[in-house]
Amino acid sequence: MAEQHAEQATEAPEERRPTVIADDLHIVYRVNGAKSGKGSATAALSRILKRGSDDAARGVRKVHAVRGVSFVAYRGEAIGLIGSNGSGKSTLLRAIAGLLPAEKGKVHTDGQPSLLGVNAALMNDLTGERNVILGGLAMGMSREQVKERYQGIVDFSGIDEKGDFITLPMRTYSSGMAARLRFSIAAAKDHDVLMIDEALATGDRKFQKRSEERIRELRKEAGTVFLVSHNNKSIRDTCDRVLWLERGELRMDGPTEEVLREYENFTAK
Structure with a gap:
């Protein structure tokens, strides 16, 4: 009986196999917020070339589409x-x-x-x-x-x-x-x-x-x-x-x- 229990104990349970793991996932879109019109391309290029400029300075709007999503999917x-x-x-x-x-x-x-x-x-x-x-x-x-x-x-x-x-x-x-x-x-x-x-x-x-x-x-x-x-x-x-x-x-x-x-x-x- 003891041998039978020992044999059962060594049998590993079937593990679920993960296929997708999302770990604190954030997805951000960046949208050009500059108004269209004559000269807008030149103005946009000028903003892009500014050293040290951030998104806001370049007229780019952030859209935070996915915020910290975490899950595990299995087969x-x-x-x-x-x-x-x-x-x-x-x-x-x-x-x-x-x-x-x-x-x-x-x-x-x-x-x-x-x-x-x-x-x-x-x-x-x-x-x-x-x-x-x-x-x-x-x-x-x-x-x-x-x-x-x-x-x-x-x-x-x-x-x-x-x-x-x-x-x-x-x-x-x-x-x-x-x-x-x-x-x-x-x-x-x-x-x-x-x-x-x-x-x-x-x-x-x-x-x-x-x-x-x-x-x-x-x-x-x-x-x-x-x-x-x-x-x-x-x-x-x-x-x-x-x-x-x-x-x-x-x-x-x-x-x-x-x-x-x-x-x-x-x-x-």
């Missing part, structure tokens, strides 16, 4: 980001993706973060078919993988359900069709960290359900998913944890229902 989690417009949700995702430098603090990531937003670039003059190929390659798939998954991407997007739209230039697509195709390309690949910024806000309920199911699959495949959405139902259906940002600060971090309840009480006031 297998789907995390919702909620908050009022301008609360810093999209800025936080861009910082995690490495697209914005930290003013203070750090972001640590395990694996390659992938950011999917409604404004993710696809080439308007190319057909949907070409964009699927280029998008897949840009996300790190091989040509063979893109070829294997091509039809599944098109079917998932649903853009060919009412015609052969995949052979038409992207400029002929509605914003909803383009958003569905972007999500479908991203969802065709397994991700270490996938960040989705309002990509589920467009499209009918049928597509949203397919997207939510795919997010759950990505979680099971040991990835981490961040979802920014103003649709609380999508957050409830998809996420097991929620980060609530207000004015750039992390107001609450916890189980989905608990955080959403507090947020909905806050917004109802």
